[in-house]
Amino acid sequence: MPYLVHSPQERAEMLAAIGVDSMEGLLVDIPASLRIPSLELPDGLSEFETMARVTSLAARNRVFPDRLTFRGGGVYRRFIPAAVAAVTSKPEFYTAYTPYQPEASQGTLQAIYEFQTLIAELTALDVANASLYDGATAVAEAAMMASVQTGRKEVLVAGYVHPEYVEVLRAFSDGRGIKVRKGSEPNAKTAAIIFQQPDFLGLLVDAADLTRLAHDVGALAIACVDPISLAVLAPPGEYGADIAVGEGQQLGMSPSYGGPHLGFIACRKELVRRLPGRLIGTSHDANGRRGFVLTLTAREQHIRREKATSNICTNHSLCALAASVYMTYMGEEGMRRVADVSFKRAHALAERLAALPGWELAFPERPFLNEFPIRVPKPSVVSRKLARHGILGGLDVSRWFRELKGVLTFTCTEVNDPRAIDELVAAVSS
Amino acid sequence: MTEPLSFEKSRPNAHAPRLPDADVAAEELDRVLPREVLRSRPPTLPRLSEPEVMRHYSKLASMNYSISEQFYPLGSCTMKYNPVANEAAAALPGFTAIHPYQDEETVQGALELMWRLEHALCAVVGVDRVTLQPAAGAHGEWTALRMIQAFHRSHGEARTEVLVPDSAHGTNPASAALSGFQVVEVASAPDGRISLADLEAKLSPRVAALMLTNPNTLGLFERDILDIAELVHNTGAKLYYDGANLNAFMGVCRPGDMGFDAVHMNLHKTFTTPHGGGGPGAGPVGVKAELVPFLPKPTVERLNGQLKLDFKRPQSIGRVRSFYGNFGMLVRAYTYILAMGGDGLTQASMDAVLSANYLRKRVEGLLDVPHEGPCMHEFVASARNLAPNGIKALDVAKGLLERDFYAPTIYFPLVVPEAIMVEPTETESKATLDAFAAAIKEIVQEAKEQPEKLHNEPHSLPVGRLDEVATARRINAYLQGQSEDPILRWKPAPNEAC
Numbered sequence: 027m028p029y030l031v032h033s034p035q036e037r038a039e040m041l042a043a044i045g046v047d048s049m050e051g052l053l054v055d056i057p058a059s060l061r062i063p064s065l066e067l068p069d070g071l072s073e074f075e076t077m078a079r080v081t082s083l084a085a086r087n088r089v090f091p092d093r094l095t096f097r098g099g100g101v102y103r104r105f106i107p108a109a110v111a112a113v114t115s116k117p118e119f120y121t122a123y124t125p126y127q128p129e130a131s132q133g134t135l136q137a138i139y140e141f142q143t144l145i146a147e148l149t150a151l152d153v154a155n156a157s158l159y160d161g162a163t164a165v166a167e168a169a170m171m172a173s174v175q176t177g178r179k180e181v182l183v184a185g186y187v188h189p190e191y192v193e194v195l196r197a198f199s200d201g202r203g204i205k206v207r208k209g210s211e212p213n214a215k216t217a218a219i220i221f222q223q224p225d226f227l228g229l230l231v232d233a234a235d236l237t238r239l240a241h242d243v244g245a246l247a248i249a250c251v252d253p254i255s256l257a258v259l260a261p262p263g264e265y266g267a268d269i270a271v272g273e274g275q276q277l278g279m280s281p282s283y284g285g286p287h288l289g290f291i292a293c294r295k296e297l298v299r300r301l302p303g304r305l306i307g308t309s310h311d312a313n314g315r316r317g318f319v320l321t322l323t324a325r326e327q328h329i330r331r332e333k334a335t336s337n338i339c340t341n342h343s344l345c346a347l348a349a350s351v352y353m354t355y356m357g358e359e360g361m362r363r364v365a366d367v368s369f370k371r372a373h374a375l376a377e378r379l380a381a382l383p384g385w386e387l388a389f390p391e392r393p394f395l396n397e398f399p400i401r402v403p404k405p406s407v408v409s410r411k412l413a414r415h416g417i418l419g420g421l422d423v424s425r426w427f428r429e430l431k432g433v434l435t436f437t438c439t440e441v442n443d444p445r446a447i448d449e450l451v452a453a454v455s456s
Numbered sequence: 457m458t459e460p461l462s463f464e465k466s467r468p469n470a471h472a473p474r475l476p477d478a479d480v481a482a483e484e485l486d487r488v489l490p491r492e493v494l495r496s497r498p499p500t501l502p503r504l505s506e507p508e509v510m511r512h513y514s515k516l517a518s519m520n521y522s523i524s525e526q527f528y529p530l531g532s533c534t535m536k537y538n539p540v541a542n543e544a545a546a547a548l549p550g551f552t553a554i555h556p557y558q559d560e561e562t563v564q565g566a567l568e569l570m571w572r573l574e575h576a577l578c579a580v581v582g583v584d585r586v587t588l589q590p591a592a593g594a595h596g597e598w599t600a601l602r603m604i605q606a607f608h609r610s611h612g613e614a615r616t617e618v619l620v621p622d623s624a625h626g627t628n629p630a631s632a633a634l635s636g637f638q639v640v641e642v643a644s645a646p647d648g649r650i651s652l653a654d655l656e657a658k659l660s661p662r663v664a665a666l667m668l669t670n671p672n673t674l675g676l677f678e679r680d681i682l683d684i685a686e687l688v689h690n691t692g693a694k695l696y697y698d699g700a701n702l703n704a705f706m707g708v709c710r711p712g713d714m715g716f717d718a719v720h721m722n723l724h725k726t727f728t729t730p731h732g733g734g735g736p737g738a739g740p741v742g743v744k745a746e747l748v749p750f751l752p753k754p755t756v757e758r759l760n761g762q763l764k765l766d767f768k769r770p771q772s773i774g775r776v777r778s779f780y781g782n783f784g785m786l787v788r789a790y791t792y793i794l795a796m797g798g799d800g801l802t803q804a805s806m807d808a809v810l811s812a813n814y815l816r817k818r819v820e821g822l823l824d825v826p827h828e829g830p831c832m833h834e835f836v837a838s839a840r841n842l843a844p845n846g847i848k849a850l851d852v853a854k855g856l857l858e859r860d861f862y863a864p865t866i867y868f869p870l871v872v873p874e875a876i877m878v879e880p881t882e883t884e885s886k887a888t889l890d891a892f893a894a895a896i897k898e899i900v901q902e903a904k905e906q907p908e909k910l911h912n913e914p915h916s917l918p919v920g921r922l923d924e925v926a927t928a929r930r931i932n933a934y935l936q937g938q939s940e941d942p943i944l945r946w947k948p949a950p951n952e953a954c
C-alpha cells in the first residue's frame with residue numbers, strides 16, 4: 027500500500043511490545059455497534075493508474091491560453107516568474123507546519139516577516155499580518171475588527187465591491203449580529219465604510235472622499251485593494267484608510283479555479299491588537315543573534331479561546347511565501363512596469379472595443395486601471411463567439427448587478443500581448 | 457548561521473527583471489489618471505537580481521525543519537508524509553490554469569473531481585453531503601456552527617449557547633464566539649473523557665450544539681459517545697465533530713454513525729495535503745440530511761450526466777469564501793484517496809493507532825503518561841515528573857530539536873499540566889519511533905544529571921532560544937509610542953531608499 031511503512035513483521039513486533047495480540051486489543055474503547063466492516067470506497071490504485079485518472083479529469087477542463095484570457099473579476103492571469111514555484115516547491119517550506127518551534131522554523135518565520143513588511147510597504151500602513159484565507163474573508167475580518175473597535179453594529183458597503191466578498195461579509199456579520207448596508211451615507215451607528223479600489227468593475231473610486239466620510243462619523247475606512255495597482259495608485263495609508271485588505275492572487279499564484287489564493291490585511295498601529303491571525307516579530311537569543319517568533323499571541327484562539335480576535339489558525343502561509351518571492355523578484359520597478367503595461371494595453375483595448383458598432387463604455391467618465399466595463403449587444407453571443415476563437419472574453423456582471431444588463435468587464439495584463447488584442451477585436455467583429 | 461533580510465541585501469542598482477513593453481498606442485498613466493489617485497512615495501521593496509533572490513530563499517529553506525527531513529510528531533496536527541504524486545496532480549495545467557468564472561461546460565473535469573471527492577468524504581465520515589468551501593479546520597467549524605444556527609432559527613428557536621469541553625482546541629470556542637454563541641465549558645472526568653454529569657448539567661434548551669472531537673485531544677476514544685449523542689439530541693441540540701482527529705479510525709467507524717450531525721475534516725491532516733508552513737489547507741464540512749438545506753452555496757450537482765453549480769439554495773447560509781474552496785488542495789486530497797482506496801485508508805488508521813500505542817509504551821517509563829491506555833492515534837504525556845529537576849515541557853521540546861526531531865505539541869490540551877502531545881502518524885517507521893524514544897530517554901537522563909545543559913538547548917540550530925517576552929515588550933513600547941521600531945516589520949532608515 028502506498029505511503030505506509032510498517033511491514034507485517036514490524037506490526038507484529040510492535041503489537042507484542044505493546045502487549046496485545048492484535049489490533050483489536052487497541053480498539054477496545056470503540057463500541058461494537060459502531061464498527062464498520064470496511065469503507066464503501068474502491069480499493070487503492072497504483073501511482074500510474076491514479077495519475078491516469080486524475081490527468082483525464084484535468085483534460086476535461088478547457089484551458090484558455092494566458093494571452094487570450096481577458097476575464098478577471100478577482101482572479102487574473104499574470105506573468106509568474108519561475109522563481110516562485112522553484113521556492114514554494116521546496117519541501118523544506120511546503121512540508122513544514124506553522125512555526126510553533128521558532129529555532130527550527132526560522133526559514134518560514136523570516137519569509138513571513140518579510141511578507142508582513144512587503145504588504146505594509148505596499149499599503150503604506152504600519153503593520154500587516156501573516157495572511158488570511160482570501161480577499162473575501164479578509165474583508166469580513168476587517169469588518170469584525172471595526173465593529174469591535176468602534177462598538178458599533180453596522181458596516182457600509184460603498185459602490186461595486188466584489189459581490190462574493192459581500193456575500194461572505196454577510197455570512198460573517200449575520201452570526202455576530204452586525205448589519206451590512208449598501209451605500210455611502212454613514213451615520214453614528216456605522217462601524218466602517220468598506221470600498222474597493224479599483225472596484226469590482228475595474229473603475230477607480232474616490233477613496234480619499236470615502237475615507238473622510240467614514241472618519242467624519244467616527245467610523246473606520248476599510249480599503250479593499252489590488253496589490254499590483256499599489257505600485258502606481260495611492261495606497262490606503264496615503265489617503266488615511268485605517269485597514270487595508272485584499273486578494274493577493276496576482277502576486278505569483280495561478281487561477282487554480284479560485285484557490286488557494288491569499289488574503290492580506292494591514293492596519294494602523296492603533297488597531298494592531300485587534301488584528302486576526304498570526305503575527306511574526308523579531309527577537310534575539312542569548313548570544314544576541316536575531317531571530318523571528320510568533321508574537322502577540324494573546325489575540326489568538328489557542329490562548330484567548332472564545333475571546334480571541336478571530337478563530338483563524340491555519341492560514342495561507344505558502345501563498346504568502348509565493349507573494350514574497352514574487353514581490354522580491356519584481357521589486358518596485360518590476361511591479362510598476364507590470365501595472366503600467368497592463369494599464370496601457372487595457373486602455374488600447376477599451377478604445378478599440380468602444381469603436382465597434384453598438385459597443386460603448388458603461389462608465390465613460392470614470393477612470394480605470396486595467397479592467398473596465400463595456401456595454402455590448404448580446405453578451406452571450408459575444409462570449410460564445412470568442413470562445414469559438416479560443417478566447418476567454420469578458421465577464422458578464424449582470425449576473426450580480428441587474429442594472430448592468432449587457433455589461434461585460436474585460437481585463438488586460440502584461441500577458442495579453444498586442445497581437446492577442448488584435449485577435450480579440452477581430453473575433454468580435456467576425 | 458542566520459540570513460540577512462531581503463531588504464538588507466537590497467542593492468539600489470541591481471537589475472530589475474526584464475518585462476515586455478506595452479507596444480500599444482496609449483497615453484501615459486499619469487496623463488490619464490488624476491494626480492490625487494496616484495502614489496506619491498514608492499514602496500520600499502527589496503531590489504535583488506534573480507540569482508540573489510534564489511539564494512536567499514534557499515538559505516531560508518535550509519533553516520526549517522519539515523516532514524520531508526524530520527520526524528514531526530506534533531500532536532493534533534497529523535504530520536504525515538505528503539505524497540509527491542499529489543503535487544504532480546495539482547500542478548497539471550488543466551487544474552492550475554482554469555478560471556473560476558469559466559462556463560460550467562468548460563470545467564466539467566474540475567466539477568467532477570469535486571463531486572467525487574465530496575462523495576468519497578461522505579463515505580469516510582458517514583454523512584449525506586459535504587461542502588468543500590471552507591479553507592481550513594477553523595473555517596469549517598464556523599461554517600458548521602452557522603448551519604446549525606440556521607437550522608435552529610428555521611425551527612423558530614434562538615439557541616444561544618454552544619458547549620465545548622475543557623480539553624477542546626482553541627478554535628472551537630473561538631468559532632462558536634465568531635458565530636455569535638456564548639461558550640459554555642464542559643469539564644473532563646478523571647479518566648480524561650468528557651464528564652457525562654457535567655454535560656447533563658450544562659445541557660438546556662438554550663444549547664445549540666456540543667462540539668466534540670473523538671478521539672478527544674488526549675487521544676482517548678469517547679467510549680460513551682452513543683450516550684452523549686442521545687443526551688444532546690434529547691434536548692434538541694446538534695452534535696458537532698471536530699475532525700482534526702479523523703486519522704484515528706478511518707474504515708473502523710464513522711462519526712456519522714456515532715450521532716454527529718456536522719463534521720469538519722482537515723484535508724491538510726488526514727488527507728495528506730501539505731501544511732505549507734501554516735496553510736493553505738482545506739476544511740470541508742459534512743452534514744446529515746437535516747442540515748443539507750443550509751449548506752453554503754454553490755453546491756456541485758449532477759444532472760443528466762452534466763455537473764452544475766447550484767446557486768438556487770434559498771435556505772443556504774450563503775458563501776463562506778470566494779469561489780469554490782481551495783481547489784488545488786482538493787485535487788491533492790482526491791489524488792491521495794484514489795491511491796489509498798478504502799483498504800489503504802483503513803490500514804493507514806490502523807498503523808497510526810499502532811504507532812501511537814507503541815511509542816506510548818516506549819515513553820511510558822520516561823515521562824508521565826497520566827491517562828490509561830490504549831490510546832488511539834496520539835497520546836499525551838507530561839513532563840511534570842521532571843519538575844523536581846527544574847525541567848519543563850518546553851525544555852524537553854528544545855532538547856528534541858537539538859537531536860534533530862521536531863517537537864511534539866506542548867502545553868495543549870490545557871487539562872494536562874506540562875503536556876507533551878505526541879502523534880507519530882502511520883508514515884513513520886518503527887526505526888524512527890525507536891530513535892525518538894531513545895532521544896526522550898537521553899533527554900530525561902540529561903534532565904536529571906545536567907538540567908542546566910538542557911536549559912541551554914538547542915545550540916546547533918541557526919538560533920538558540922529566543923526571548924519572546926522581550927519581543928512582546930518591545931511591541932508594547934512601539935504601540936504606546938515609546939519606540940520607533942515596530943518589531944513586526946522591517947523599517948527603512950529615514951531617507952533610505954532601496
Ligand SMILES: Cc1ncc(COP(=O)(O)O)c(C=O)c1O
Nearest residue numbers: 339340532592593594625627700
Ligand atoms: C483539534 C483541532 N481542532 C481544530 C483545529 C483547527 O484547524 P485549522 O488549523 O485547519 O484551522 C486543529 C488544528 O490546528 C486541531 O488540532
